[in-house]
Amino acid sequence: MxxxxxxxxxxxxxxxxxxxxxxxxxxxxxxxxxxxxxxxxxxxxxxxxxxxxxxxxxxxxxxxxxxxxxxxxxxxxxxxxxxxxxxxxxxxxxxxxxxxxxxxxxxxxxxxxxxxxxxxxxxxxxxxxxxxxxxxxxxxxxxxxxxxxxxxxxxxxxxxxxxxxxxxxxxxxxxKPRASAFLSIATDAEEALRELAAWRKSALPVSGACHFDGRLHVRLEGGEGSVRAATDRIGAEAAESSFWEALLEHRLSFFNNTEDTRALWRLSLPNNTSLIPLPGDTLIDWGGAQRWLRSDASAGEIRSIVSAHGGHATCFRSVESVEPFHPLAEPLVRYHQxxxxxxxxxxxxxxxxxxxxx
CATH class of the missing domain: 3.30.465.10 (Uridine Diphospho-n-acetylenolpyruvylglucosamine Reductase; domain 3)
Structure with a gap:
């Protein structure tokens, strides 16, 4: 073995x-x-x-x-x-x-x-x-x-x-799922989040949803019949499966652009959160629940915005003088200690x- x-x-x-x-x-x-x-x-x-x-x-x-x-x-x-x-x-x-x-x-x-x-x-x-x-x-x-x-x-x-x-x-x-399909739709982030909210209500077999560079990338997985029906309903163009590995491994240009010296933030939000103004460039993953942010804004500004929407922010690539993990409430601090x-x-x-x- x-x-x-x-x-x-x-x-x-x-x-x-x-x-x-x-x-x-x-x-x-x-x-x-x-x-x-x-x-x-x-x-x-x-x-x-x-x-x-x-x-x-x-x-x-x-x-x-x-x-x-x-x-x-x-x-x-x-x-x-x-x-x-x-x-x-x-x-x-x-x-x-x-x-x-x-x-x-x-x-x-x-x-x-x-x-x-x-x-x-x-x-x-x-x-x-x-x-x-x-x-x-x-x-x-x-x-x-x-x-x-x-x-x-x-x-x-x-x-x-x-x-x-x-x-x-x-x-x-x-x-592993019996069938899969990979789709791509040209749309803006706001419309992408609206579409994803509608698909959640319809229980489509989505196993990946990412908006990046003006396109909504969708992965469908499940039985052959359900994947085929979902593909027909969405009606998008077929895409390469390689996008999902590049997203997973942080090989997309959003992550590995060596000329971009801004901090990389990982924002975790409730999955029904609409588009919110963020101080920088974003990549939306997890159907909207995870948003990656490239920004020069202060940790306080970023965390204030995210906290107001029920989420938390992690500085994924450490910046000196910035606490990487979202501050804990005092009761949680005692629990961790x-x-x-x-x-x-x-x-x-x-x-x-x-x-x-x-």
């Missing part, structure tokens, strides 16, 4: 390294391929690289579950699933094939299918984690469900290593990566 893929259980080295850091009161900067190093606050610590801890631990397509060590390349996991005509429904980006499965879960990033299939966190069934006390624990349904009532395996998703060092993760997978204190009492695991107080 694994062919020429690397398979190495390096868990003991990672545990020993964490315990050594605890003894020396030495902060650690957890990293895999470093593909998401621009997301989050700078961590002043010694690198601990997870990529040597790699390989598919178990995978039975009939069970719809795959378990892999944290340093396993995400592209390798995708290839194994693809051979069985299955997939990770949330489409975490591989960022040029560099990302690891541990980094994907730790960042919690999901691709264009997220509003219709669910987030990556929704598909985490269990994990093994080295805590900030140097304990190697299993969370999920197999041995240990929680700590103090928390579903820790899902809390780990999106925690950026602040709560524990992932060594292994189990994810639910799904069969209690979690950090419970799982990393010595504050050695990615301290400050998300917020200064964590």
């Amino acid at each position: 694994q062919g020429a893929h690397r398979d190495r259980d390096d868990t003991n080295r990672l545990i020993d390294r964490v315990r050594q850091a605890i003894a020396n009161q030495e902060p650690l900067r957890i990293r895999g391929s470093n593909s998401k190093h621009t997301l989050g606050r700078r961590v002043d610590g010694v690198d601990i690289d997870t990529r040597s801890n790699c390989g598919i631990v178990s995978y039975d397509p009939s069970e719809l579950v795959i378990t892999a060590r944290s340093g396993t390349p995400l592209s390798e996991v995708n290839a194994v699933l693809d051979a069985a005509n299955q997939m990770l429904p949330a489409e975490p980006p591989t960022f040029g094939g560099m990302a690891t499965i541990g980094g994907a879960v730790a960042s919690g990033l999901s691709g264009p299918r997220r509003p219709w299939a669910g987030s990556l966190r929704d598909f985490v069934l269990g994990c093994r984690v080295v805590t900030g006390e140097g304990r190697h624990l299993r969370f999920g349904g197999q041995v240990m469900k929680n700590v103090a009532g928390y579903d820790v395996s899902r809390l780990i998703a999106g925690s950026f290593g602040c709560l524990g060092l992932l060594t292994e993760v189990s994810l639910k997978v799904l069969p 209690r979690l950090k204190a419970r799982l990393d009492p010595h504050r050695i695991l990615n301290p400050g990566r998300m917020y200064a107080d964590l």
